[in-house]
Amino acid sequence: VILGALRATAELEALASVAEELPEDVPAVGLIDGTLVQWGFSGQGYPSFLRDRLLGGYLRALDRLQALASHRPFAIASYISLPRATEAVNALRLAVCPYPTPDCDKNCGSLDPSDRPCDTVARVRDRDLFGSILEPGDRSGRFDSKSSVVVEDYGPHAVSFYYINAG
Numbered sequence: 001v002i003l004g005a006l007r008a009t010a011e012l013e014a015l016a017s018v019a020e021e022l023p024e025d026v027p028a029v030g031l032i033d034g035t036l037v038q039w040g041f042s043g044q045g046y047p048s049f050l051r052d053r054l055l056g057g058y059l060r061a062l063d064r065l066q067a068l069a070s071h072r073p074f075a076i077a078s079y080i081s082l083p084r085a086t087e088a089v090n091a092l093r094l095a096v097c098p099y100p101t102p103d104c105d106k107n108c109g110s111l112d113p114s115d116r117p118c119d120t121v122a123r124v125r126d127r128d129l130f131g132s133i134l135e136p137g138d139r140s141g142r143f144d145s146k147s148s149v150v151v152e153d154y155g156p157h158a159v160s161f162y163y164i165n166a167g
Contacts, residue, residue: 001040005054008038012061015076019068027073030065036078036159041149055153062157087161088126088143093118126163136167 015030022028041055068074097118099107108116130140145151145159 001046002050002054005038005040005058008034009054009057009061012058012065016061016064016068019065019074022074024072028075030074030076032076032078034078035080036076037145037147037150039147039149041153055149059154059157062154066157083125083127083163085126085161086124087145087147088140088163089121089124089129090146092121092124092129096120130163131165134163134165136165139164 011032015032019028019030038055038058041051065074065076094102097107102118104116104118108118113119114122134140140163142160142162145161147159150157150159
């Protein structure tokens with residue numbers, strides 16, 4: 001995770017440097033291979049000074065890119081070929097919840113995690129869902145990431161995503 005965070009930060013800083021050198025009247029998109037969400041920091045496994053240092057550098061690079069986009073046509077995007085995310089599928093948990101008000105702790109707190117009614121979709125990943133419903137060339141609607149690292153730490157840097165069947 002640490003090496004991955006260092007690599008991701010260095011790549012984003014390099015992208016910002018290149019983008020800052022582009023002519024201001026030329027629209028541009030910066031592409032990143034991999035996720036914009038630093039998933040490794042979504043848990044509590046790292047000391048705060050290390051997390052702040054690594055994630056802080058990444059967020060400062062996003063700040064540079066956002067400043068650039070505020071006065072010229074510029075956006076960043078990333079590509080993940082085999083995502084493991086379940087962010088869109090998590091909405092299905094609400095659809096299969098038998099309780100009028102979904103509240104896992106209150107309604108299912110005494111159950112093993114694999115015995116909760118919403119766990120019928122637990123093994124489904126977003127790629128499974130969209131791989132079965134999107135035709136080649138189609139894309140899903142846009143979703144906003146609700147990852148704890150994005151919600152708690154990214155500030156003005158919202159991360160949105162969609163799925164596309166590239167054929």
